[in-house]
Amino acid sequence: MNMIQALNSALDVTMDRDPDVVSFGEDAGYFGGVFRVTANLQKKYGLDRSFDAPINEAAIVAMAIGMAAKGLKPVAEIQFADYIFPGLDQIVSELSRIRYRTAGQFTVPVTIRTPCGGGIRGGQTHSMSPEAFFTQIPGVQVVMPSNPYDAKGLLISAIESPDPVIFFEPKRLYNGPFEGHSGGALASWGKHPKGEVPEGHFTVPIGKAEVVREGKDVTIVAYGTLVLVAQAAAERAGVDAEVIDLKTLVPYDIETIARSVNKSGRCIVAQEAPRTSGFAAELAAQLQEECFYALEAPIQRVTGWDTPYPHAHEWSYFPGPERFINAMHAVLEA
Amino acid sequence: MAQDAPRFHVPAPHVRPGDTPDFSHFELQPAGEAKRPDTSVPGMETRDLALGLIGVLDHNHQAVGEWDPKLQPDVLREGLRHMVLTRVYDDRMLKLQRQGKMSFYMKSTGEEAVAVAGAMGLGKDEMVFPSYRQQGILFARGRDIVDMMCHCISNSRDNLKGRQLPVHYTWAEGNFFSISGNLATQFPQAVGYALGCRYKGDGQIAASWIGEGSTAEGDFHGALVLASTYKAPVILNVVNNQWAISTFHGIASGEAPTFAAKGLGYGLASLRVDGNDFLAVYAATQWAAERARKGHGATVIETFTYRADAHSTSDDPSGYRPKGENEKWPLGDPIARLKNHLIGLGEWDEDRHAALEKELNELVIASYKEAERYGTLHDGPLSPVESIFEDVYAEQDWRLRRQRQDLGV
Ligand SMILES: Cc1ncc(C[n+]2csc(CCOP(=O)(O)OP(=O)(O)O)c2C)c(N)n1
Numbered sequence: 001m002n003m004i005q006a007l008n009s010a011l012d013v014t015m016d017r018d019p020d021v022v023s024f025g026e027d028a029g030y031f032g033g034v035f036r037v038t039a040n041l042q043k044k045y046g047l048d049r050s051f052d053a054p055i056n057e058a059a060i061v062a063m064a065i066g067m068a069a070k071g072l073k074p075v076a077e078i079q080f081a082d083y084i085f086p087g088l089d090q091i092v093s094e095l096s097r098i099r100y101r102t103a104g105q106f107t108v109p110v111t112i113r114t115p116c117g118g119g120i121r122g123g124q125t126h127s128m129s130p131e132a133f134f135t136q137i138p139g140v141q142v143v144m145p146s147n148p149y150d151a152k153g154l155l156i157s158a159i160e161s162p163d164p165v166i167f168f169e170p171k172r173l174y175n176g177p178f179e180g181h182s183g184g185a186l187a188s189w190g191k192h193p194k195g196e197v198p199e200g201h202f203t204v205p206i207g208k209a210e211v212v213r214e215g216k217d218v219t220i221v222a223y224g225t226l227v228l229v230a231q232a233a234a235e236r237a238g239v240d241a242e243v244i245d246l247k248t249l250v251p252y253d254i255e256t257i258a259r260s261v262n263k264s265g266r267c268i269v270a271q272e273a274p275r276t277s278g279f280a281a282e283l284a285a286q287l288q289e290e291c292f293y294a295l296e297a298p299i300q301r302v303t304g305w306d307t308p309y310p311h312a313h314e315w316s317y318f319p320g321p322e323r324f325i326n327a328m329h330a331v332l333e334a
Numbered sequence: 335m336a337q338d339a340p341r342f343h344v345p346a347p348h349v350r351p352g353d354t355p356d357f358s359h360f361e362l363q364p365a366g367e368a369k370r371p372d373t374s375v376p377g378m379e380t381r382d383l384a385l386g387l388i389g390v391l392d393h394n395h396q397a398v399g400e401w402d403p404k405l406q407p408d409v410l411r412e413g414l415r416h417m418v419l420t421r422v423y424d425d426r427m428l429k430l431q432r433q434g435k436m437s438f439y440m441k442s443t444g445e446e447a448v449a450v451a452g453a454m455g456l457g458k459d460e461m462v463f464p465s466y467r468q469q470g471i472l473f474a475r476g477r478d479i480v481d482m483m484c485h486c487i488s489n490s491r492d493n494l495k496g497r498q499l500p501v502h503y504t505w506a507e508g509n510f511f512s513i514s515g516n517l518a519t520q521f522p523q524a525v526g527y528a529l530g531c532r533y534k535g536d537g538q539i540a541a542s543w544i545g546e547g548s549t550a551e552g553d554f555h556g557a558l559v560l561a562s563t564y565k566a567p568v569i570l571n572v573v574n575n576q577w578a579i580s581t582f583h584g585i586a587s588g589e590a591p592t593f594a595a596k597g598l599g600y601g602l603a604s605l606r607v608d609g610n611d612f613l614a615v616y617a618a619t620q621w622a623a624e625r626a627r628k629g630h631g632a633t634v635i636e637t638f639t640y641r642a643d644a645h646s647t648s649d650d651p652s653g654y655r656p657k658g659e660n661e662k663w664p665l666g667d668p669i670a671r672l673k674n675h676l677i678g679l680g681e682w683d684e685d686r687h688a689a690l691e692k693e694l695n696e697l698v699i700a701s702y703k704e705a706e707r708y709g710t711l712h713d714g715p716l717s718p719v720e721s722i723f724e725d726v727y728a729e730q731d732w733r734l735r736r737q738r739q740d741l742g743v
């Protein structure tokens with residue numbers, strides 16, 4: 001399966017098992033979403049379980065909250081992560097706090113799915129990676145898979161979670177793995193081990209990272225598209241790097257990454273988003289608290305620039321293999 | 335599994351792919367019937383106009399009724415030229431996108447009158463806050479075609495330095511604000527600009543355009559509240575082209591009878607206009623502009639039209655609507671209607687029309703050749719790479735300077 005099919009399968013499996021799961025969003029009903037993640041669900045489950053929403057992201061999030069309060073399990077699609085901001089107030093002030101402010105009398109287990117990230121020549125309004133904003137909101141979990149297998153297992157976990165989840169889908173990986181080279185043919189998930197996805201129900205736990213490449217000289221912590229880029233860069237540089245796919249940003253798996261950094265003594269943290277106050281900054285801060293005495297070099301960040309995502313020069317913005325290789329040299333030579 | 339009937343109402347269009355296009359359920363007020371009140375009329379007294387349909391060109395292509403703006407043949411020919419140019423340009427740009435010359439494109443086919451007549455009725459000095467489907471405004475205001483193309487192919491002469499997706503134009507000199515990819519944001523901004531005009535007392539007014547699907551956004555409603563509260567000199571156009579990507583107009587309108595009717599709820603003058611009727615759009619815009627200039631406040635104008643082509647180059651409408659719907663559109667094609675009107679007046683003929691199409695086709699082809707001389711997206715030259723760090727702030731701080739160094743440019 002590619003990532004689109006895997007996500008579609010996760011929705012199909014959960015809707016089939018649980019009649020309270022509903023899916024909606026802009027163009028997400030009859031047509032099945034502009035990326036086709038919700039394809040065929042309306043035909044299979046009916047108009048009231050997979051439907052088109054008016055173009056109002058605040059109302060979409062708020063509707064999900066109301067439905068969840070009534071006991072449904074809403075999965076709302078925001079067409080692009082760049083368009084989630086009109087819904088931000090409903091997420092920050094409402095969705096995240098309902099359990100807390102009602103002392104558990106109400107809970108709103110909403111899943112918000114949204115494609116993120118660049119690499120598709122989408123310009124500044126179809127390329128953002130706004131995940132760090134959401135890690136600043138106590139009460140929501142934040143997830144970003146990097147392959148079809150995890151996408152399906154994590155989405156099922158998200159829908160079944162008792163708490164709200166913001167589920168970021170790196171759209172550059174929808175149709176195939178991507179190692180960060182702008183040119184060349186599109187690769188296929190068909191030949192990738194993580195493209196092998198079981199048809200039925202299974203879960204990948206929220207809160208667990210995975211070592212996707214073992215190594216002893218440096219630890220690279222990444223999530224989403226950059227996991228594959230980091231792996232490819234380590235191969236190319238011939239560096240014995242351990243690459244960790246974080247998968248969940250909140251709550252992140254400090255145990256797995258700290259164990260690796262304590263072993264390697266060197267660390268690179270990566271994100272596609274702009275550099276300042278990105279999630280990599282949180283990782284670097286926490287890792288220096290946990291691993292300071294094991295560190296042999298300052299932790300390096302590989303990030304996008306502190307600019308909007310450019311259109312024509314998208315590949316000068318995207319943190320590709322070159323930037324990873326430079327960072328590996330920097331930490332190894334320090 | 336699917337329920338027999340949905341447990342709550344979810345609107346659906348009358349026809350879907352495979353069905354025969356059918357607009358027989360539309361009740362459309364005939365051209366010439368709508369009354370034209372004074373521009374000082376209280377907003378609530380425009381109720382009939384918000385629920386009806388202002389039309390000037392009738393089935394015989396004659397101008398009828400109180401809304402006829404009685405334009406000189408030269409003005410009509412100018413409008414026709416801008417509309418044909420818009421269509422020819424869109425068709426060419428689509429082909430070039432298919433050849434990989436640009437990353438993305440959005441056509442306005444079938445909706446040319448909305449932008450061209452709107453721009454001409456407004457005049458060149460007023461500020462516009464368009465959506466991404468009013469390229470016709472640029473032609474009506476005489477923007478250089480080569481410049482427009484240089485933006486779309488993101489080359490070294492792109493006035494936006496390759497930062498924006500194609501068709502997301504900005505042209506300050508032409509009083510044309512920056513087009514956002516984020517829907518509806520321009521609507522309340524236009525109101526703010528219009529209030530700024532009052533503040534400065536320079537007599538300028540503002541106009542904005544939004545798609546019918548985007549009227550669901552809070553920003554649409556925010557704009558109407560502001561415009562009503564402050565009696566802003568602004569024209570708020572809702573382009574009802576029936577579709578918002580794959581969702582039909584009913585998902586945004588719900589039970590509301592028309593999009594213009596939403597304006598009434600805020601006490602604003604509200605007009606519903608045949609958007610494929612050049613004369614009607616022109617006349618309604620002129621009316622609203624006069625109302626704004628005289629201090630009577632804002633007008634909501636719904637232009638009733640049809641998105642004849644795909645949403646964008648990323649879209650394939652065959653997945654959600656019947657093929658050939660645009661040919662069945664009951665209000666016809668805006669270019670054909672104005673052309674036939676001019677022919678009826680004895681001011682135009684088929685030969686001149688063919689010659690115009692040929693001339694504009696050649697102009698567009700020659701313009702593209704020239705545009706390519708300044709570079710292409712794939713082969714460059716583009717704006718200098720270091721320009722990605724410029725204009726984030728007035729001055730680059732240490733972070734951007736350092737990041738630029740890191741990139742080695
Ligand atoms: C805030 C926001 N949400 C969603 C989108 C994605 N989107 C782009 S165009 C579009 C449909 C707009 O339809 P409409 O307003 O009718 O304008 P039209 O394209 O028909 O001119 C959508 C949902 C967006 N660009 N911005």
Ligand SMILES: [Mg+2]
Binds near residue numbers: 547573574641
């Ligand atoms: Mg529309």
